[in-house]
Amino acid sequence: MAKKEKTTRNFALRLDSETMEAIEKWAADEFRSVNGQIQWILDQALKKSGRLKE
Numbered sequence: 001m002a003k004k005e006k007t008t009r010n011f012a013l014r015l016d017s018e019t020m021e022a023i024e025k026w027a028a029d030e031f032r033s034v035n036g037q038i039q040w041i042l043d044q045a046l047k048k049s050g051r052l053k054e
Contacts, residue, residue, distance in 0.1 A: 023037055
């Protein structure tokens, strides 16, 4: 059986400046890009809620 390829989708995300600054600092602390940090945050939240398989 063939594996399903992961694809990425783009979309615009509006954040207030305080949230964006906090994510930028967090990303820098973790040596990630802001995009990578947001993806990581979402992935962790989805796994914790049981909406995404580990």
